[in-house]
Amino acid sequence: MNNDNEHKEGQEKISKEKSLNTSINYRQVFDDISSKYTSRRRITNKVVSIVAIVFVIGAIIPLGSILLEVIKNGIAVISIQFLTQPPGSIGSGSGGIGPAIQGTLITVGLASLIGAPIGILSGIYLSEYAPAGSAKGGRERAISFFANTIRLFNDVLTGLPSIVIGIVGYVTIVLAINSFSVWAGAFALSIIMIPIISRVTEETLKLVPNSLREAGYSLGISKSKITLFIVLKNAKDGVLTGVILAISRIAGETAPLIMTILGTSLFFTSLTGPVDALPLRIWRLASQPYESAHAFGWGAALVLILMILILSASLRIIARGRGIKVRTETI
Amino acid sequence: MSSSSNEEIRRYAPERSNVDDKEVLAPATKQANIKLSIRKVNAWFGKKHAVKDVSLDVKENSVTAFIGPSGCGKTTLLRCINRMHEMTPGGKSDGKVVLDGLNIYDKSSDPAIIKRRIGMVFQKPNPFPTMSIYDNVAAGLKLNGVRDKKLIHDIVEQSLVEAALWEEVKNELHMPGMGLSGGQQQRLCIARALAMQPEILLMDEPTSALDPIASSKIEELVQHLKEHLTIIIVTHNMQQAARVSEYTAFMYIGELIEYDQTKDLFKNPHKELTEKYISGRFG
Numbered sequence: 001m002n003n004d005n006e007h008k009e010g011q012e013k014i015s016k017e018k019s020l021n022t023s024i025n026y027r028q029v030f031d032d033i034s035s036k037y038t039s040r041r042r043i044t045n046k047v048v049s050i051v052a053i054v055f056v057i058g059a060i061i062p063l064g065s066i067l068l069e070v071i072k073n074g075i076a077v078i079s080i081q082f083l084t085q086p087p088g089s090i091g092s093g094s095g096g097i098g099p100a101i102q103g104t105l106i107t108v109g110l111a112s113l114i115g116a117p118i119g120i121l122s123g124i125y126l127s128e129y130a131p132a133g134s135a136k137g138g139r140e141r142a143i144s145f146f147a148n149t150i151r152l153f154n155d156v157l158t159g160l161p162s163i164v165i166g167i168v169g170y171v172t173i174v175l176a177i178n179s180f181s182v183w184a185g186a187f188a189l190s191i192i193m194i195p196i197i198s199r200v201t202e203e204t205l206k207l208v209p210n211s212l213r214e215a216g217y218s219l220g221i222s223k224s225k226i227t228l229f230i231v232l233k234n235a236k237d238g239v240l241t242g243v244i245l246a247i248s249r250i251a252g253e254t255a256p257l258i259m260t261i262l263g264t265s266l267f268f269t270s271l272t273g274p275v276d277a278l279p280l281r282i283w284r285l286a287s288q289p290y291e292s293a294h295a296f297g298w299g300a301a302l303v304l305i306l307m308i309l310i311l312s313a314s315l316r317i318i319a320r321g322r323g324i325k326v327r328t329e330t331i
Numbered sequence: 332m333s334s335s336s337n338e339e340i341r342r343y344a345p346e347r348s349n350v351d352d353k354e355v356l357a358p359a360t361k362q363a364n365i366k367l368s369i370r371k372v373n374a375w376f377g378k379k380h381a382v383k384d385v386s387l388d389v390k391e392n393s394v395t396a397f398i399g400p401s402g403c404g405k406t407t408l409l410r411c412i413n414r415m416h417e418m419t420p421g422g423k424s425d426g427k428v429v430l431d432g433l434n435i436y437d438k439s440s441d442p443a444i445i446k447r448r449i450g451m452v453f454q455k456p457n458p459f460p461t462m463s464i465y466d467n468v469a470a471g472l473k474l475n476g477v478r479d480k481k482l483i484h485d486i487v488e489q490s491l492v493e494a495a496l497w498e499e500v501k502n503e504l505h506m507p508g509m510g511l512s513g514g515q516q517q518r519l520c521i522a523r524a525l526a527m528q529p530e531i532l533l534m535d536e537p538t539s540a541l542d543p544i545a546s547s548k549i550e551e552l553v554q555h556l557k558e559h560l561t562i563i564i565v566t567h568n569m570q571q572a573a574r575v576s577e578y579t580a581f582m583y584i585g586e587l588i589e590y591d592q593t594k595d596l597f598k599n600p601h602k603e604l605t606e607k608y609i610s611g612r613f614g
């Protein structure tokens with residue numbers, strides 16, 4: 001032991017303070033045990049942290065290199081004109097991606113307006129109103145069967161290829177009104193959103209400690225108010241994360257949009273007509289045989305990534321700004 | 332051991348209650364100053380019979396303690412008194428709980444209103460984490476539809492004063508309730524319950540998560556509060572029961588074994604089980 005001196009001092013201190021007159025020197029025993037295990041624990045600790053860091057780097061490299069590549073190739077074309085003008089004639093390298101930005105904002109916005117409330121309400125229902133576990137009565141059993149069916153559908157929907165959802169949008173809306181339309185795109189995208197938001201909401205609400213609900217009941221507050229103002233408020237961050245996750249997911253969807261909003265080089269005219277979107281525009285630009293189109297494609301990809309980043313950052317800031325920050329260590 | 336008729340009477344303790352089962356709903360309860368009568372209450376969790384045929388009377392403006400070994404059903408009985416038990420999954424109960432002549436389990440009584448009249452403080456302090464100190468106390472009023480800002484303000488202040496927390500927090504009412512110490516949080520929860528102006532306050536081991544100083548503050552508080560409300564407190568701490576309560580009910584495996592004035596129950600228990608428990612020979 002290299003700290004013999006310290007050790008002795010410590011012992012003296014203890015015997016002075018408390019005059020331990022026991023036959024076993026507990027401190028000695030403890031030191032022996034701990035020195036035996038300390039070195040092994042240190043090594044294990046080191047190894048585990050190194051492995052963790054390696055894996056983190058492994059996960060960051062592809063992500064980082066994609067980002068770098070997009071920035072490197074896309075930054076040059078970005079200008080006011082690029083962001084606001086409609087595309088020029090093919091191969092000319094003029095114009096911009098204005099309609100695509102506008103179309104994405106409209107379609108994703110509309111999809112969120114449909115999908116987020118339905119998803120959140122469905123998550124609330126599953127977590128707060130559908131009894132989990134052993135249901136006794138006939139009515140309860142029916143409810144829990146219903147809830148489990150919804151959960152199953154959620155899982156199936158989450159795993160469904162998005163082009164299939166595009167086809168559904170095509171068959172139900174495009175064919176019905178006989179035109180590609182914003183509605184059809186928003187509908188398809190909202191169907192992609194709902195199961196994601198519902199699942200995340202359900203899981204987050206379930207994490208809210210039951211003692212808070214009981215505190216609410218004990219004040220004679222109604223269940224709906226407890227759910228809204230106590231449970232949901234506590235789970236706000238988690239629910240918001242779900243919404244952001246879903247929005248980020250749909251903002252980059254291409255396949256269902258081909259079947260629904262089609263894409264156009266014109267600005268938005270009506271909800272029942274076609275509209276452009278960034279992923280569609282990127283895809284179109286990438287499939288053209290011109291350098292200038294490819295450069296525009298990179299630019300559009302960069303814009304899409306930035307839009308998602310800005311959106312999620314600002315949603316979080318808005319959410320933080322309201323209400324009180326909770327000291328995390330006390331929860 | 333005394334005669335069986337003597338024991339029967341003790342089961343309904345306050346004032347060696349002359350209120351019999353038939354009179355629970357009648358004016359007799361008022362004359363005897365009985366605030367709450369529990370009659371033949373049973374409670375289950377699924378098939379588990381957690382509270383068995385418990386009957387007792389609770390005197391107005393007094394402190395009644397429930398004691399007994401862990402798992403004997405104190406919490407469950409307490410939660411039957413404000414209809415909280417039925418909200419637990421699998422929770423069922425029967426029997427009567429009569430508050431001022433009204434059976435709270437009658438079809439006509441509204442569980443939400445019962446809960447406003449019978450407040451509850453939980454074992455672990457559970458302030459609403461997203462709310463400030465002020466909003467925690469105001470929550471019950473606001474979420475029950477009280478709009479009058481001035482009224483809310485007055486009640487919040489009054490409740491915090493009653494809960495002996497006002498002096499400590501009056502300058503930081505808009506700080507999060509979670510930022511308080513454990514003992515302060517528990518007093519905040521008491522203030523939150525008091526804001527509903529309850530007639531009875533149920534306290535389930537309110538000091539078990541607190542240090543001795545914080546606990547003694549709460550005990551002191553209980554002594555003040557009983558001047559205008561009726562308190563039922565569950566505790567594991569026999570000294571605490573002896574210090575704060577006038578009546579003590581001893582429970583064992585779901586049954587009420589003995590119920591008497593605290594000083595009699597501790598000094599002169601009539602049942603062997605009670606004697607064993609209070610002398611620390613089990614539990």
Ligand SMILES: Nc1ncnc2c1ncn2[C@@H]1O[C@H](COP(=O)(O)OP(=O)(O)OP(=O)(O)O)[C@@H](O)[C@H]1O
Binds near residue numbers: 381400403408
């Ligand atoms: N949610 C529940 N589900 C099933 N059984 C339960 C539940 N809560 C309590 N019980 C059972 O009911 C019985 C009474 O429990 P209760 O919590 O009322 O005891 P207690 O006297 O309050 O105990 P403690 O002093 O440990 O708090 C126990 O046997 C317990 O196992």
Ligand SMILES: [Mg+2]
Binds near residue numbers: 405406407535
């Ligand atoms: Mg308990």
